[in-house]
Amino acid sequence: MxxxxxxxxxxxxxxxxxxxxxxxxxxxxxxxxxxxxxxxxxxxxxxxxxRGAYNAISQLSDAERARGVITYSSGNHAQAVALACQMLGARAIIVMPQDAPVIKRQATGGYGAQIVFYDQATGDRRAIAEGLAAEHGYTIVPPYDxxxxxxxxxxxxxxxxxxxxxxxxxxxxxxxxxxxxxxxxxxxxxxxxxxxxxxxxxxxxxxxxxxxxxxxxxxxxxxxxxxxxxxxxxxxxxxxxxxxxxxxxxxxxxxxxxxxxxxxxxxxx
Missing domain, CATH: 3.40.50.1100 (Rossmann fold)
Known part of the structure; x- marks a missing residue:
C-alpha cells in the first residue's frame, strides 16, 4: 500500500x-x-x-464534484473538506452539530460550504449524511475511514x-x-x-x-x-x-x- x-x-x-x-x-x-x-x-x-481531504476529493470526477461532496464533522475535517472543495471547484455540504464552536462554524462556512446542523442528543451525523447522499447523489468523504x-x-x-x-x-x-x-x-x-x-x-x-x-x-x-x-x-x-x-x-x-x-x-x- x-x-x-x-x-x-x-x-x-x-x-x-x-x-x-x-x-x-x-x-x-x-x-x-x-x-x-x-x-x-x-x-x-x-x-x-x-492532506487526506484534498487527496480524496481531487480523485473525484467533475460530475461527482458538481453534484456535491458531503461529510460529517465539527472540527478539522469539516474545514479541510470545505477548503479542498473550494480549491477544486466542488460543492461542499457539512453535517455539523448545532452547538459546534462558533469559530469552527465560521471557518467552515467561510470556505463556502453549506452547513447542515443537527442535534447531537437526538441525531446521528453519519446517518444524516448517508441519507442526504442517497437523496441528492452526494459523494461521502468520511473523516478517516x-x-x-x-x-x-x-x-x-x-x-x-x-x-x-x-x-x-x-x-x-x-x-x-x-x-x-x-x-x-x-x-x-x-x-x-x-x-x-x-x-x-x-x-x-x-x-x-x-x-x-x-x-x-x-x-x-x-x-x-x-x-x-x-x-x-x-x-x-x-x-x-x-x-x-x-x-x-x-x-x-x-x-x-x-x-x-x-x-x-x-x-x-
Missing amino acids: FDTVQAAHERIKAVAHRTPVMTARTLDQRAGAQVFLKCENFQRVGAFKF HVNIVAGQGTAALELYQDAGPLDALLVPCGGGGLLSGSAIAARGLCPDCRVIGIEPEVADDATRSFRTGTLHTVSNPPTIADGTRTPYLGDVTFPLVLEYVDDMQTVTETAIINAVRFLFYRMK
Missing part, C-alpha cells in the same frame, strides 16, 4: 504545506533521545486533515522520514486511525525497522483496547482535552490496517497531555 501514499504525495504536494520538522535540546534531554516533531499545526486549516483519506494522511510521515532520516520509533496520535494507519504504511515503505506506536488519551482508549484484543472496542464521548481523538471507534478500513502495520499502542493521562502542551508552548522557541 505504500504506493498509495507516494501517489497521494505527488497529488497534494503543490497545494499542501510541507510543514516544518522541529527539534529542541531540552526535549531531547528529557526524552533521552533525539526527538523530531512534525508540526502539522502549520498545515492548511491548522491540521493534517487537509477511507483508503484515499488514509493515503493522504500518510504523506505527513513520508515527509518526516524524508526530512529527518531513518527513525527508531514513530509515535502517532490516534482518533479514528487515519493518520496512524497512513503513517504506519509510510513507515513500512521507508523505514521497515522503525517501531510505529499509536498514542491515545487514557480516557479514550478504544483503539488501544481494540489493538490488544483484536476485537473492535468503542468509547462514548470521552472527556479528554485532546478533542481530536474523541472518535468512538476505529473504522472498517483503519482497524485492519492498525492491526497489520502498527507495532504497539500506548495511552497517556490528561495531566501528561496538558503538561506536554505547556512544555511545547513555553520551550519550543
Whole structure:
C-alpha cells in the first residue's frame, strides 16, 4: 500500500504545506533521545486533515464534484473538506452539530460550504449524511475511514522520514486511525525497522483496547482535552490496517497531555 501514499504525495504536494520538522535540546534531554516533531499545526486549516481531504476529493470526477461532496464533522475535517472543495471547484455540504464552536462554524462556512446542523442528543451525523447522499447523489468523504483519506494522511510521515532520516520509533496520535494507519504504511515503505506506536488519551482508549484484543472496542464521548481523538471507534478500513502495520499502542493521562502542551508552548522557541 505504500504506493498509495507516494501517489497521494505527488497529488497534494503543490497545494499542501510541507510543514516544518522541529527539534529542541531540552526535549531531547528529557526524552533521552533525539526527538523530531512534525508540526502539522502549520498545515492548511491548522491540521493534517487537509492532506487526506484534498487527496480524496481531487480523485473525484467533475460530475461527482458538481453534484456535491458531503461529510460529517465539527472540527478539522469539516474545514479541510470545505477548503479542498473550494480549491477544486466542488460543492461542499457539512453535517455539523448545532452547538459546534462558533469559530469552527465560521471557518467552515467561510470556505463556502453549506452547513447542515443537527442535534447531537437526538441525531446521528453519519446517518444524516448517508441519507442526504442517497437523496441528492452526494459523494461521502468520511473523516478517516477511507483508503484515499488514509493515503493522504500518510504523506505527513513520508515527509518526516524524508526530512529527518531513518527513525527508531514513530509515535502517532490516534482518533479514528487515519493518520496512524497512513503513517504506519509510510513507515513500512521507508523505514521497515522503525517501531510505529499509536498514542491515545487514557480516557479514550478504544483503539488501544481494540489493538490488544483484536476485537473492535468503542468509547462514548470521552472527556479528554485532546478533542481530536474523541472518535468512538476505529473504522472498517483503519482497524485492519492498525492491526497489520502498527507495532504497539500506548495511552497517556490528561495531566501528561496538558503538561506536554505547556512544555511545547513555553520551550519550543
